[in-house]
Amino acid sequence: MTIHGISPEVLAALEGVLGRNGVAADSDGMAKYLGDWSGDHHGGALAVLKPASVADVQAAVRLCGTLGLAMIPQGGNTGLVAGAIDIGTDRGMVIINTERLNKVRLVDADNFTLQADAGCILQHIKDAAENQDCLFPLALGAQGSCQIGGNAASNAGGVNVLRYGMARDLIVGLEVVLPDGELWSGFSGLRKDNRGYDLKQLFIGSEGTLGIITGVEVKLFPKPGRIETAYLGLPSFEAAIALFRQARRECSDLMSAFEIIGSECMELARLADPKITAPVTAPVHVLIELSSSGAIDLRTLLVEFLAGVMEQHLVTDAVLAESSAQARAFWAIREGLVEGQAKRGYHVRTDLSVRISDIPVLIARARHLVSTEHPGWISQAYGHAGDGNIHFNVLPPRGLGETEARTRGSAITTKLYDIVNALGGSISAEHGIGRTRQRVYWDGMSSVQRRLVGTLKNALDPNGLMNPGCLFPPAETVS
The missing domain is CATH 3.30.70.2740 (Alpha-Beta Plaits)
Structure with a gap:
């Protein structure tokens, strides 16, 4: 167990603010924070800071600013674009991980909102909502380990975007520690608030380059009482899009998911679980889900819709889930192919x-x-x-x-x-931009967009200490 790159004086100062349990600067203690989920990227850090409160985050940010230490905000570290780890630079940085800020603060079932610490795991938020007969619809493969603050910072998507939108559409308010250590709270519980600039939108999708999200307030929805899932076989991707157009009109806003899978992906799903078998044999597979919280006969709606599209030869085969277990087996194919790719290397x-x-x-x-x-x-x-x-x-x-x-x-x-x-x-x-797509993102901007984005960054983070290397190219090209 060794300590790299950080002076005893700086380490003592950090521990003085966060306590010994709030700082890891040895190889063993930092290891799990320095690589991403895919295994594609590994980085370095002077130390990993683990604040236990919002006040701790503020104190850590102020100290890092005084010391000139660059900071990388990090949540569950489940991203795929190296947005939360330092790769390819020799600049000394510290990671500020929010895993200890992990409480659901409030579930307001009457107003259909929930407040949580940024480090709260997405699945825990979904469970807390369900306990109040509500739904938080953000659904990701990494929901058992990703954190809501990271979901906000990366504007996460997932399988329910079709009906409920991206994370941006589900967030009512944010609480953010700014690069100077000041706390901004945008919590209000209001669905409509037209008082000038909507500041929370600056931080959603900013990937930790403008501040550290410490709290999130999200929209809840009535928990669906009925869910119908079908797994379909189609002759082509053209047929799949024609099917979607028709489903969008005939099933309306009751359709919560529409996933397409090329048949070539099945081999990868079986790498994750050899027991996985496709319910259909066709060049293109479609997973469609309808859901409702009201007294709507979804089963009849879906059956009649599928009968019509099969007569049109858009769909060659269809299997309706007869139980929640069978529906989960359908979704296991979609989730398994991602895991299988990771196993493949x-x-x-x-x-x-x-x-x-x-x-x-x-x-x-x-x-x-x-x-x-x-x-x-x-x-x-x-x-x-x-x-x-x-x-x-x-x-x-x-x-x-x-x-x-x-x-x-x-x-x-x-x-x-x-x-x-x-x-x-x-x-x-x-997935965001992170560090792996930074150059192509920047090169694809118009000069006006570069100026506007650079102006925001320089105004909120004038010293360039917040997640340098993520989103933005070297500082000399931003202004």
Whole structure:
């Protein structure tokens, strides 16, 4: 167990503010905070700070400012773009992790709001809402370990965006420690408040570059009393988008999820769980879910809708979940393919967004790129088709050395971004920018957008101590 890079005087000052339990500066104590969930990225830090209260966060930020220490806000560290770890720099930084700020502060079932510490795990918030017969609909594969503050800072998405929106749409208020250590609280419980600038929106999606979120106030919804889930087989992605258009009209706002999965992804799902089997055999799979809290006959609605689209040959096969256990088995396929990719090892991972009608074009062009320019590499297409978000990932051939795989993978990623840009889309639908996409994000901005974004950063964080290297290129190019 060794301590690297931090002077005894600085370590003593940090421990004086946070206590010995609030500071880790040895290799063993810091290890779990320095790598991401995917295993793709590993970083370094002078120390990991673990404040136990909002006042602790303020004190730590003030001290770091005095010492000139750069700070990386970190939640559950489940991100995929190195937004919460330092990679590739030699600048001494400290991580400020919020895991000890982990309480649900208030559940107001009458007003359908909930307040929680930023370090509260998403699943715990969902459970607290359910205990009051309410629903917090943000749903992610990492919900058992990601934290609500990180969800806010990254504007998390997930499988229910179609009906409930991104994290941005679910947040009523924030509490934030600013780069100078001052606390700003935007809690009010109000759904409508039109008094000037909506300051919370500055911090949602800011990835810790403007301050440290310490508390979040979110919207709740009535808990659904009925949920119907179906797993469908379709002949093509074009058919899947035609199906979505029809489902959007006939099922209206009762549709809470519409996921598409290329059949090639099934092999990866079985890497996560060899017992997984697809309920249908078809080139494209669709997972559709309807939910309602009222006395609506969802089953009949879904059955009649599927009967109609099967007559139109949009759907070739359909299996309706007969129990919640069977519905969970359907969702296990969608969740398992992500886990399977991680087990497979390094792969090209994208998080693309295009207009819904452009999804088939995006996938066709991306597949053509891979098959013609990188034979042997394996395309994987899946995602939240109802909101235009496609994860087009590419697996290297087995046996290819990792160094070569990463070099070629970088070239593939660049070409995939070219495809999505040509369609007027986005390189980041929900994962954020972090450090891995910083340069392509900045290069894709107009000069006006660069000026506006840089002005905000410089105004709130004039010393550039808050998560440097994330979102923004080196300081000399921001102004």
